[in-house]
Amino acid sequence: MTIAIVGTGSVGMALGRGWSRAGHSIIYGTRDPDGMSAREALAKTEGAALETPAEAARGADVVVLAVPWKAVQAVLLDLGDLGGRVIIDAANPIGPGITHALETSGGERTAGWAQNGRVVKAFNTTGWENMLDADYGTHRPAMFIAGDDDEAKATVADLAETLGFEPVDAGPLHRSRELEHLATLWVSQAVQQGRGRGFAFAVLRR
Template structure:
């Protein structure tokens, strides 16, 4: 599958590398592909780097991995997503890093579904850090990854992709549950950074 990754920061690169290892073709989309920040990606023999519009146009599934403050402007670069699957990997973190910003009571994913005209939005890959995206396997379990979305095919696609790169991926339900997934992400961030746990831990799912 051709997968577009919008954003080439820690999360975008971790997911992009994981999907390449799983056998997918990854196209990174960034605002300025000629920037020195992306020299390593340009020199990579198996990675394509281009602008955001082309990355979306040339791929079947798009992962959104940019800072929250850049999300609206980024998704609105595409006037019509024309039914493409857009997997939202972001969290609506406030600029002062004091918590999450739920405008008008909506989750970040629900806001993206409004801004990204015609996209089939799924929330996934937001609930843990980049280190766990590189190494989702722990000694006794796999890192848990929930996905939420209103459109079944898009939801199943996100779950399948997450499982391919090593997550224990399960559906959490419709897109409105994304708020809880973003709060779960904030708990992970709080523990990792504010409580000093570091990034070498993950949430897991156990069933009797």
């Protein structure tokens, strides 16, 4: 599968490196191909290409939004018609004091801006270090996935499993808000509670 990753920062690079190791083709969409993060992403991702965000999306089956929340609307405007592609929204609208910054969910806002894209909220509830290395021994970290299109969610679940996560269907896209709250919980645990970044949420059963 060809995956466009818009944003060459921590999350974009972690996902790109993992999926390229699993045999997917990665095209990073960047604002600045000569920038430090774009050059680092290219160097660390086997076989990856660098394009503008719009060119990267055009050549891909799946598009990942790995940009700051405040950039999502402009990025989607620039991408234009998404031709029914699966759009993974990893962005977290985090406000002051590690709170949810919106009255609705970022995932639903993203879906409103994504022209003809099938938006799935995922890869937002855990730190990028876990996306780079999800190995916790006996338990797989959970990857919560919310969206309105079952086929798109199945694609994203496969991509999560490829990286070592247990995909967890969190329901329709309006559940994005809960995933975004889970992200604020993860960040507050890591930062305010002093737990550090080497932990993940998992689902236990009996």
